[in-house]
Amino acid sequence: MLKQTRLTVALGLAGLSMLAAGTAQAQVIKIDGSSTVYPITEAVAEEFQKAKKNAIKVTVGISGTGGGFKKFCRGETDFSNASRPITAKEMEECKAAGVEYIEMPVAFDALTVVINPKNAFLKQATVEELKKMWEPAAQGTVTKWNQVNPAWPDAPIKLFGAGADSGTFEYFTEAVVGKAKSSRGDYTASEDDNVLVQGVSRDVNAIGYFGYAYYAENTAKLKALPIVNPKTGKVVEPSAVNVENGTYQPLSRPIFVYVKAASLQKPEVKEFVDFYMKNATALIKEVKYVPLPAAAYTGNLDHVTKKKLGTVFGGKNEVGVTIEDLMKREAQM
């Protein structure tokens, strides 16, 4: 008997929960997108909620840059984290749904080429040498260090890199090989950068690449490889200073947050943008990313006030752009 009653109650509850489907949700600022930008936005969201005494709710998801834009262009989210500019296809989707947005660069991400700390022969590398290691033609043929540079030893080369779905992979291939997503396939690929950290730290012949934050948190286990800037010919170490002054090229890139123009009508969203830009420098340093020059944050706020809609990239990714340059450009939807 009792069990039967319980069953009926359970059925009733299930039915009722269906009815609840229509009820309104509390006011929430919704953010989704790139895992690379996530730590920054999370830090801002955490501090913002604290500052507002939890009166405003902020949620942050990780769907990847592409997944984030899908939701953003459907109008489901207020902000989209992106580790690359919006693509032409995504611009179309947003336009079709009538979603207008403002593009805000928020930080630099420096792709860092790392080697094992016991590696004694490698002091620097040029982009050409990296290309020799990573281009599709290298697959199966370039397997030893001396095939890349005769001065290097006759030892096997162990490659570790980002998985094919990540923005890091896209940018690295574009900057090094010259064409986005064009890479050899026979290397240890992982979407989880900590796997790459472990791999490189355990193999003396390893070389790999990932975002600067993962190197910065693991400096005891890894050595960062200085890269020759192809424009100046100077050897540049990946460091906050070199990223900020624009010499660590072509492997540093800006990362973005896109805000929906319609959401800016809501006072809490506007407040969040203000809070983000005003606290970015300190919070970004804390999560081991490289902040933009202060002018960029005031510039972003200025764009928000003036409603500078759209992107300055025209739907394409670019290698080696400076922030000053980006700020001056005209945006388009």
Added chain:
Amino acid sequence: MSSENAGFDPARIRALIARGKLKDALFSALGILCLGIGLLVIFALVADMAVKGAERFNLGFFLNFASRRATQAGILSAWVGSLLVMLVTAMTAVPLGVAAGLYLEEYARRNWITEVIEINITNLAAVPSIVYGLLALGIFVYAFGFGQSILSAGLTLALLILPIVIVATREAIRAIPAMIREGSMAVGATRWQTCRYHIVPYAMPGILTGVIIGLARAIGETAPIITIGALTFIAFLPPVPFSELADGTRAGLFDWVMSPFTVMPIQIFNWTSRPDPAFEVNAAAAGFVLMVMVLTMNAIAIWLRYRLRKNIKW
């Protein structure tokens, strides 16, 4: 044949028995070894997580939201989310699964349609969980408009474990001797009365086992939950029924089912993939908590089964 019958040689028979006993001993040793390996792996895993995460086991870890600082980051939204999602899952999957299993065993006629349904149910149990996530994204999240809510997640996982519950229900019903059914009907009970007073109560221990196995699988699922859009950073809890909301109104009894959420496996995954190695400690601690949650569920199932079995007198 002929050689075996040829002579009755006690020595040979004794040798034969000895050989059989040796094989017996060998097999039981092998069995213990296999069991030991299984237990050792799980024990090593749990112990490893407990040791690694030891410094995080304090009240704050359970009462804090996620944070960028490892020492302040807790699992409050994750464990509450996991429990609520499990609640919705159980409330949906149990009635649906038990009713479906009961119908198939006690009511349905044996014909090719039921055959097809049976094959389908068995196959559904083998469908990768991400497929359920994609299905749920299309149906629950968008078509039904449930959004990225606890309800969507609970229903998704309910679909996922439905085949397990149905199969367990049917197995449990089949184990009931036919004489029970016949006896009940012989004294004039209808089929419904037979099911209600005999079949379901007697099958309950078996059904519960299936439900718990299903829920234990569901609580560790990440892929379908991520697909339907669970969050990573969420620093508030679903509204408590009848509590006062920020805008002065009171929350309804079922408002929490529409709340955004995160679950334990997503929190663990996020912590393992962060740059700061200090989060590995959090991940280990959260992993241990998840293991304890699963073990607790299993313990409850064993206890319930024991209690229910005591009442069955055939």
